[in-house]
Amino acid sequence: MEEALNVLDLMEAQGMEPEPSLICILLKSCAEAENLEFGKTIHSRIVGTDLEKxxxxxxxxxxxxxxxGCLEIARNVFDEMSNRNEVTWTTMISIYNQxxxxxxxxxxxxxxxxxxxxxxxxxxYSIALNSCAKLRNLKMGVxxxxxxxxxxxxxxxxxVTALIDMYSKCGSIDSARRVFNKAGEPTxxxxxxxxxxxxxxxxxKEAMYLIRIILHSRLDMKMVRELGFVCMIRSCTMEAAYRQGQEIHAHIIKFGYDLGAQTCSTLVLLYEDCNKMVLARRLFDKLVDKNERLWGQMILGYVKNGMNSEALKLYVEMVSEDVKPSSFALSCALKACVGILxxxxxxxxxGRAVKVGCCLSDDSFVAALVMLYRQCKLPEEVQKITRIHKS
Known part of the structure; x- marks a missing residue:
């Protein structure tokens, strides 16, 4: 940066005005490095010159x-411009959106x-439509x-994508589908x-119908992967649609897709909602890298399906593998304790919660603990925990 300033000083001393392309490169570098001080210095060098126009x-x-982060200065520069092109307007519109x-x-x-x-x-257009989507401003979007x-x-x-997103977020899903259908071969x-x-x-259900069409179309493996199996499986989970979920799972296997934690977690959620914990556990065991959230999700699945002993066994397995339990996993394990008293x-x-720093600050953990002590008829403990939590 200092070398660039020296070059500008030398050009100024010789009565030479730097090329606009050089100034643009320097300003881009300042923006990427978020070097406001140097950027202001360059700005001061072009004030009063033709470069300012x-x-x-x-x-x-x-x-x-x-x-x-100097939004007010950016707007002042914009307002003082006598000649703005499409990039100028779009840049400023995008800045406000972001x-x-x-x-x-x-x-x-x-x-x-x-x-x-x-x-x-x-x-x-895409940025303006995105602003409408975020504001749920259907009138402006139309x-x-x-x-x-x-x-x-x-x-x-x-x-096309921005229009579908805008109409969907504004609750006009039929309009979104009309845009989608008109696209011919949507991306x-x-x-x-x-x-x-x-x-x-x-x-x-409509999402699942569309997913089935996509999966049976001539889309290649790369395109289906880009679409995202998590997005597809979520629709099945919402409807507890076991067969449709299995169909998507079969395509995952067919395409040789490596299950990541997010995809696996979504499938586990589907299978546990459909009371298919054996399948959920089979998926869970195949995954090498399991995060704390996935452990908790699996424990909760057992609890939701009345398999509290299995939930606690999995909790013990998690602890034995030195996985630091999240407050979510600990809360789920406590719910299993409630189920078997x-x-x-x-x-x-x-005790482990205290050890890992998840003490009595987490609402869900406290609620599960209070439920356990209440079921075990220990009102003194309930009062003690409630008092500590409120303090």
Whole structure:
């Protein structure tokens, strides 16, 4: 950075103005490194020069200040520009979107439409639609969709995905499906958005129907993997659809997909909801790298299916493998103790909780412990734990 400044000093001493491309490179470097001080120094060197009017240089200045968290300065630079291009507008709209100023992002989009010198591009539309999705602003989303149609870019794959996501999050799932159907050959991103849309609108059966079509289509293995088996299995879990889940599991095996903790956890959740704990345990045992959450999920599965002794055996196995139990896993193990009135086991779990620092600060753990002592008719312990938890 210092060397670059020396070069700028030398050029200034010789009466030479640096090329816009050089300034853009330096500003990009500052933005990537979040070096605000050096970026401001470069900014000071171009004030009063023709570089200050170069749209690409100023675009990079806006990006620099945004990356460094100076949103107000970035907006001031934007407002002072006499000539803005599509990138300028889109950059500023994107900055507001990323920083959570969603209303401001949409206001800026509306202002951009009033500028006859520019028109939104696919990226601009996608960001504006994303702001509508986050705000659940269906009215504005429909207006932007109309703009997209007028601009004849509704077939753009990014816009298709953004439209499906916007309509789904605004609760207009039928509109989302119409966009999906009109796409002809939707991308993986569009398929994922549509499945998630159904799941999030409590229409898991529709999601499963779409999943079946996808799995029996001519999509290659790579595309199906990108779609994500977790997304597919979640629909089956919501409906406790055992057969459909098995079908997806069969495709996982067919494609030689390596089960990660997340996929395995989702399958375990499906099988435990369908009272298929033998299958869930078989999957669990095959997984080499098990995280604390998965151990807890498996223990909870046994508890939910009334297999409390199996749940405690698995808890003991977890401890013997030196896995540091999470508060979730400990709470699940305590629920198993409640099921068999295992006071001794429950007190041992409480002791381990204290040891690993999960004491009485976790609400779910305290609730399970109180339930155990209450079932074992120990009101003094219940009062003691409640008093400590409240203090």
């Amino acid at each position: 170069d749209v690409y240089v100023v675009n990079n200045l806006i990006n620099l200040y945004a990356k460094c 920083r959570g100023f969603l209303d401001e992002s949409l206001k800026l989009y509306s202002l951009m439409k009033l500028d006859s010198r520019v028109r939104p591009n696919a990226f601009t 207006e932007i969709h109309e703009d997209v149609v007028k601009d004849r870019c509704e077939s753009d794959e990014f816009i 993986i991103a569009a398929c994922t958005a549509m499945i998630d849309g159904y799941n999030n609108n409590n229409q898991a 295992g006071l001794k086991e429950g007190m041992e779990i409480q």
